[in-house]
Amino acid sequence: MKIMVAIKRVVDYAVKIRVKPDKSGVETKNVKMSMNPFCEIALEEALRVKELGLASEVVAVSVGPSQFTETLRTGLAMGADRAIHVEAPENIYPLTIAKILKALVDVEKPGLLFLGKQAIDNDQNQTGQMVAGLLKWPQGTFASKVVLDKEKQVATVDREVDGGIETLCLNLPAVITTDLRLNQPRYATLPNIMKAKSKPIKKFTLQDLNIEIKSDLEVVEVTEPPKRKSGVIVSSVDELIDKLKNEARVI
């Protein structure tokens, strides 16, 4: 069974981001980029499944401009066998990504598709769900535990939901999106980074996959959240009630 993992290149989580002066988006020039942390977790899970002997190959895929190949190289260094890069502009919306992933699934025919639950740049949390819908595959999102049964072709997924943990059984092929507590991603060691240089990255264009980018969404403006005003120390309960009622208007 092949496993496909979709990864995204985002602004590194430790970077202090700021909004561009023209408010069209977040400044990404001269800013450190890395693999989305949830995608790292997804790739790690795929590698663990392969190491258990339940899969033959892990293919990492990414959709974006040419710099995305750097992130794919990181994925190859972690242990993915092959990579696919779909050349596309930046900032494509989840539905288009989902359509592209569906087209790749039709080509590669994996038994499992892993994704991170969301990207830390736009926090959409939509791509996994949408691609499952397009493929008509079962989905287990926010996975905190994944157990595969190869014989029965079933994946048992523990999901972190608001009420606690929900356990689902999914028939393969399925889509699983990963949450933080699923695993601790491995480091890309120096020997693996060297070996990764010779692993193939296949390129596709949007035309090859017959996908057209069209979106009904347009970003009008991106602004910073309002600055938090400093707190006020009140001298009595009456003053507190007065402020809550008349200033904050919450009671």
Add this chain to the structure above:
Amino acid sequence: MYKLVNSCSKSKFIPLLSYPSPAKSANWASSSRNEFSKRNSRFSRVLGGESGRVRSYTSESDKECIEYDVVIVGAGPAGLSAAIRFKQLCQQKDAHLSVCVVEKGAEVGAHILSGNIFEPRALNELFPRWKQEQAPVDVPVTSDNFWLLSQNRAFSIPSPFGNNGNYVISLSQLVRWLGKKAEELGVEIYPGFAASEILCNEHNEVTGIATNDMGVAKDGSRKENYQRGVALKGKFCYSNLYLVCFLQRSFPKLHSIRKRGQGQHQTYALGIKEVWEIDADKHQPGSVLHTLGWPLDQKTYGGSFLYHMKDRQVAVGLVVALNYQNPFLNPYEEYQTLKRHPAIRPLLEGGTVLQYGARTLNEGGFQSIPYPVFPGGAIIGCSAGFLNVPKIKGTHTAMKSGMLAAESAFSMLQEGLKMENYWDNLRSSWIWEELYTARNYRPAFEYGLYPGLALSAVEHYILKGRSPVTLNHGKPDHEATREAQLFSPIEYPKPDDAVSFDIPTSLYRSNTNHDHNQPSHLHLRDPTIPENVNLPKYAGSEARYCPARVYEYIPDETGDLKLQINAQNCLHCKACSIKDPTQNIEWTVPEGGGGPGYTIM
């Protein structure tokens, strides 16, 4: 392409530190690496064991071993220039030799911080067509001002810097460009890997370095993603001073680099810098300002800089020499005070801070140059210490030293010449001449600000560096701190959040991070000294000179103050290992990939 060879080569591993460290996901630029397939590298698994943290000589190690012709520690201006020069020579002479650079920052340039007014002398030699190749060196200096500050006023004095023909740059950006150029030439660069050990053979010759283990938890146990470090062996190794110091301690007679060099100890300064984005109408690209005087007192050497870059960005910083005497001095707060000066504040008001950072720089100059060659390798760049203090420039000399070392290594590998040839080449190069001419300016300030200015004026305008005497440095920085009882605490004003900020806010802007679950990389040789010596005698000065609030004295349950080390905040500036009065704090390298994330510094 590679062969996995089972062999037991007997190498002595000098144990420096065994820390967990690694780069989570090394991010590197991929480019065609034709050289790689030509290189005859082999992975040899060396069998053996190791004992505990401080290891004595063991004849074997279980670290995987990768071989190169040249291994370079640090992807800075010197390291990359050395790698590039080496590969250029290989191309010219049709040699196929391999070069590997390891860098502890998560990316090339992530740990690079400098003023920076760049003199393109070395770049002209390395890449004569750098302009056409779009090096990020594109803001020529348009004006050069020098002010003596008092609390409320600024007095313009003649500028001795001669910056005509120089450029205002971001060194982090230039180094990133150098990294790309190096990779195009076939250099292998591995960011996110920290060199923590230096490896020697039975003849006490350096054979390479080793990276630290990855995925070790705070208590020393192995986490689920534990990975053993890797040994990188080279016929030739450019190390940094940090590693060589360990070599010295193990073999003091063989590797007495200071005595065999110019003889004096190194002296340092701490530079604290921010890059601001200011209003367009206040911005004048290429405008350069240096100041002396306020807020520092007459006994403390230092000064500030304010350089206008492009894109409405200005670099503003304060450099404080670390041989200051008053343990209550807080360089970070002095920097905040500087920004409030009526001549500086209006420029910054209304702007935004983009990045913050700090780094120590060497100020010893000519008198402190060590003997930079050891069996199996050499020290280049700021690790040796080629900064021209009166010019406040060290990038061009660092790059040139890397290039000279590469030329010597190439002749050694191809023609069998000795590496000692590097020392000879250094002494006959323009670096030597330049540093010799500049040698008396910094020591002149041992006598105070005004005597120093006067002596410097004599050196510059009358003697023009041809002085018959060479002044000595004063005490080493850590010995210069005097007891707290001789001074009174300095009351620094609260930050105004417009031009001055508190440390946590600033630290956030440095993009610093370390995995929290790793052993602290800051070691106390004697854990009782902070509370028994530093606190009573020096009022816990480490809590003041650290620009990242790593050291804090916090009351414990009984109300006594105890030192808390917030290693995760560390900016890798190394001020603590330089300035600690008892030299009790040892800075060791943490997990690769951690530390600051400078991009425009």
